[in-house]
Amino acid sequence: MCSIGDEEFEDGSFKIMTKKEKFTLSNKCNKCRVADPCVVLRLTNVYCKCCFLASTTHKFQSVLGKSLLHFLHFLKTRIDLNTPPKKCRYKVVVIFIEDQYQLSLKEREDVIKKITHEVLLFGFMFYCVSFITYMVNPGQINKLINEDLQLSEKDNETLCNILDKNISETNRKQILNLAKRRLLIEISTDTASLLLTNICLGRGSQVPVDSGFCDDREEIKILRPLRLFDIKELAFYNRLNNLEPVFVRQREVNHYLSVNNLMRQFIDNLQQNYPATVTTVVKTGDKLTLDRTNTHICKLCKSLVPKNNSELSSEESTRFSHLVSTTVPNYTISRQERYQDISTQFESVAINDHDYCYACSKMYPFIKNIENSL
């Protein structure tokens, strides 16, 4: 047996992880090495107020700046040629999707009022769209934003009625996410849990668009400039800039009700105990790319569907394995004939439907009446 490296553990001293020294106020900022720190990030770095604010701003700009090269075709209309490179001018329009059904009508109205106030304070254009109106009357967002927002106590009930009664919480969340994804900007923990959820649900091929910087599945592209920020950074940014974020009471979550919730809990625990690992999850996801030679597009999530090739996909392998394990072999015929039999049987039940990707094909039975909203 290989014993290389074992000698280090003979005295037992390396078996125990060395205790990390705690930060104190006597430490100095990791960056300027002069000022007193005010925030600890990822349990490893301490920053003073000045360096923290400068680094968050730089991080935000560099995410957009780096991606500028890749999305030049998208951004070119917004580049001001008279400004230095990397600087873009944006026309900001804020769209808020109202779907806070866990709140009372009064609370929902208050949230909208506060958000409207905050956004208008910055001088941005603001539109509020009702998610339920969109689900009931599927159509272009452009049309919906010109309508007056109508809230009702029955919105949650209406949403439940639209979706199939027997739908699992995991599928319910997937469907709602598909409907919302056009306008959502996720931050890093959301991105990391979405990434792992996607892999669990058989949406591995969609990781680059679903949790990457840019989702370019449709004409309107979604950028996620906050994806590399963790929630603590954002909370401190708000606090140190004296911003007043709008608080929205969240619904109580049962972690075991859906794959999404379970992954969220897993990532939240990571964030708490090993915050740097969340960045590793996001960065690892970044290394996955799409096979752009695929021409089939899933009708539902608009992602590319892997094309057939001579090798079995993991889904097909699982189905083949299931078939072989659940079929009683006929021992009265030769081995070759038995193989031929099972092979023919497998091909006869093979799904040659390229309309939907693997994950959406599992969800399809539940969405017949809302297909137009997705």
Place this chain on the structure above:
Amino acid sequence: MQKDWILGDLLIWLRDNLLKERPELFLQDNSVRPGILVLVNDSDWELMDTVNYPIQSKDTITFISTLHGG
């Protein structure tokens, strides 16, 4: 001599005197629930040994919840 109040004592006092319901949404074990940030005089409490920090007169202690959608 009067005992020094540490931040951990304040959390228990808040639970017993100010919280009206469901303390588990604020506390977990002897600390705040993950996702709630604590600032002492606008500095991260992780710089001050968290629950063991001895509270000084005129300290401002802020709790920020990141368990919301805003």
